[in-house]
Amino acid sequence: MKDLFRGELVRLTSEEPELRAKHEVRWQRDTEFHRLADSDPAELTSEKKLKEWFDKNAEGGFKPERHAFSIHALDDDKLIGFLVLWVNLIYGEVWVGIGIGERDYWGKGYGTDAMKLGVQFAFMELGVQRVSLGLHEYNARALKSYEKVGFKFEGRTRWDVLREGKRTDTLWMGVLRDEWLQMQQGEPQ
Amino acid sequence: MFDIATQLFEGQDIRFGPIDYEKDPEIESKWTHNAEFMRLYDFEPARPMSAAIVKKQYEKLEKKIEEDKNLYHFMIRAKTDDRLMGKAMIARIEWTNGNCSVRVGIGSAEDQRKGYGTQALKLLLRFAFAELNMFRVSANVAEYNEGAIALLKKIGFTEEVRRRQSLEREGRRWDLLVFGLLKDEWANQASA
Numbered sequence: 001m002k003d004l005f006r007g008e009l010v011r012l013t014s015e016e017p018e019l020r021a022k023h024e025v026r027w028q029r030d031t032e033f034h035r036l037a038d039s040d041p042a043e044l045t046s047e048k049k050l051k052e053w054f055d056k057n058a059e060g061g062f063k064p065e066r067h068a069f070s071i072h073a074l075d076d077d078k079l080i081g082f083l084v085l086w087v088n089l090i091y092g093e094v095w096v097g098i099g100i101g102e103r104d105y106w107g108k109g110y111g112t113d114a115m116k117l118g119v120q121f122a123f124m125e126l127g128v129q130r131v132s133l134g135l136h137e138y139n140a141r142a143l144k145s146y147e148k149v150g151f152k153f154e155g156r157t158r159w160d161v162l163r164e165g166k167r168t169d170t171l172w173m174g175v176l177r178d179e180w181l182q183m184q185q186g187e188p189q
Numbered sequence: 190m191f192d193i194a195t196q197l198f199e200g201q202d203i204r205f206g207p208i209d210y211e212k213d214p215e216i217e218s219k220w221t222h223n224a225e226f227m228r229l230y231d232f233e234p235a236r237p238m239s240a241a242i243v244k245k246q247y248e249k250l251e252k253k254i255e256e257d258k259n260l261y262h263f264m265i266r267a268k269t270d271d272r273l274m275g276k277a278m279i280a281r282i283e284w285t286n287g288n289c290s291v292r293v294g295i296g297s298a299e300d301q302r303k304g305y306g307t308q309a310l311k312l313l314l315r316f317a318f319a320e321l322n323m324f325r326v327s328a329n330v331a332e333y334n335e336g337a338i339a340l341l342k343k344i345g346f347t348e349e350v351r352r353r354q355s356l357e358r359e360g361r362r363w364d365l366l367v368f369g370l371l372k373d374e375w376a377n378q379a380s381a
Contacts, residue, residue, distance in 0.1 A: 041285050090234060091357050129362065130354055155350030157369055160288045160325055167324070172350045172367070 004121055007113040012069040017054035023079055024050045027101035036139050037099040039161050071114045080105045083118050092129035094122040112145040119149055129177050137169040150175045150183050197316050200308040205263035208247050214240035216273045220296035229334050230294035265309045274300045277313045287324030289317060307340060318372050325371045331356055332364040345378040346370045
């Protein structure tokens with residue numbers, strides 16, 4: 001059987017509240033990172049408060065509706081980002097969100113590798129029918145990465161985000177279970 | 190349209206009002222026993238609810254409105270006799286981005302297909318654009334909800350996203366459509 005939590009460049013781990021909070025404080029200061037990953041306004045939170053938040057999530061234990069992972073690079077085992085899956089088992093759908101907070105690891109395939117693990121986890125472990133995500137249209141790197149994983153473009157909500165006084169679209173993508181299974185067998189899409 | 194004397198909660202045959210904890214639970218309880226209505230109004234699995242449960246849901250909703258501040262909820266009533274006809278909601282408001290999502294449902298069978306839903310949606314859009322100052326409004330609808338799709342198109346919404354096979358009902362999977370309407374499109378439409 002495949003190792004669900006180990007890819008070619010990264011591995012997925014549980015979230016360690018202390019370590020995670022320490023990194024989050026630093027990542028929050030990087031507003032370019034924030035604006036690539038999120039559509040809410042940027043904010044700064046104390047390490048204490050963040051740790052409490054991650055503690056609370058960890059204590060919640062297994063939740064069928066939310067799976068949060070830390071992403072570690074395999075070469076140096078450094079914590080470089082996060083991956084979160086929101087699960088709707090009734091309709092067999094997972095929403096996925098990812099962020100690589102460590103800029104040195106951008107554009108080198110780490111995020112793509114982590115997303116592959118996330119999608120594999122959704123289809124092979126959670127048994128859902130589809131995985132969905134959204135991204136900002138100005139995040140060209142993310143678009144390329146998601147296409148590599150197998151996500152297909154499904155439309156754009158026009159001008160729904162306002163950044164730096166400019167209106168920008170959110171792009172929406174999805175991958176279906178059958179499409180993903182075919183990809184695993186090396187068949188062209 | 191931007192005259193402040195314009196009543197935001199008064200339509201032609203309908204008006205928006207708050208929840209009536211005495212009378213509404215009984216009526217809405219009946220709607221929840223109608224699986225067709227539930228499947229058109231909501232993506233949550235249909236579930237019949239007693240009047241007591243409906244009342245609890247109202248309390249939860251009003252608490253959420255107070256705490257989250259990103260939600261508005263109105264009861265749709267007939268102007269003639271004030272009877273409860275349906276519900277209208279603005280949800281998932283992102284204040285900094287100026288976007289939100291809307292939903293309208295006419296619950297009682299005798300009030301359906303008479304244009305009350307259209308009136309309610311128009312009133313709701315005026316509230317979203319002229320009072321909440323939204324820049325755009327979204328509406329999510331299942332591909333099998335032909336009535337809603339026709340209404341959204343008539344009002345000027347554009348189909349923007351087709352989330353393939355997102356829902357499962359009646360043993361098959363269905364697409365979920367996202368429609369969008371921008372403030373300018375609404376203003377042009379309203380003045381035309």
